[in-house]
Amino acid sequence: MSIGVGKFTCLHCDSCCYFEREEQGPLVFSDEVKRLRRLAKERGVELTFREVKVNGVTMYRWVILGYCPFYDRGSKLCTIHAVKPLACKMYPLLFNPRTGEVVVSKDCPWVEEAVKNGGVSLSDFPEEAKALRRVVVRLSKGGLNN
Template sequence: MADDKKKKKEKVKTPKEETEKTEPAKKPAKFKFECTRCGACCQNRDSIPITFTDLARWTKQGSFMNVILPHLELRGLSEDDELGKLALVPYIIMEDVDENGKGKCPFYDDENKMCNIYFTIPIFCKTFPLSFNGEKYYTSDPTCEGIGKGDMTKEALIEMRNNAVRDYNERADTTIAMVPLQGLFIRHFMKQSQQTVDRLSDEEKEQLDELIKKSKDESEEPQEDS
């Protein structure tokens, strides 16, 4: 009788519970990507970070740098990044920027749905949408419709991962190098400015002082309400 009562008290396992214990944990889905040429990543995006390697390549291509340079601007990184507070790094600036700070890449041809500088695109674009943060890989834009599509070979995946690591390392090196470079440029231009002032005659110095004083007074004048 005691054995019968014990058997009744034992919990009967459901098929689901049995399956959960016997089946091994599922492996994360393999990363796959195939560009669908939808243009979303080129038309609604933040500014594109540029590295010294990108700049060197474009400079070696001669006049091509003149095409890209008008769209470059130095900007700071995230305010949460201590290094970013000190360094200004080059970016490709977007056009038609909305209230969220996103816009269209100036090199994207929306009529033909293609990049006009595809053969020499920045490393940041080359690795999209796979990114690397120094510890692990991640998708920089999970909404990209090309993720999960196509047949990605082992070799293609390795190449994408290598490009993601390269992008991370090149951007880190560029940011670090920009800190002392900015100091050198500032010191150089201050020295040149001082040399220019030293070459002025006393009369020219007085005229310069008057211009500076006038400019300062005008900037301090209260603005009338319209």
């Protein structure tokens, strides 16, 4: 199977783990902030979060400038992959909770190639769509983790 055809496969390129501006940082739920802070403390890393209200739900912008502190540049892997936030699990799907719009990140090389080869659909991202659904459900329940 060639790149950008069929089901999404991460190419481990780092596009999703490098942030040039604060507003690019993932939006995370309060329980995710607690988990991330615990993991960061274990590794001696400081994290910054800014509170954001999203349709009445308190969320947090994870402020990352440069590489995510949990991204291993040597192996090009997420060191907290199994417990990373939903915003990270759903990438390259991007969700605007204010409008309900879902787009696919053009920063992802797999997506870029898929678009050249005829386009993408939500069915190309089954695992990422599951994470997206969890975000939508949680937002509809006031951010609660059910």
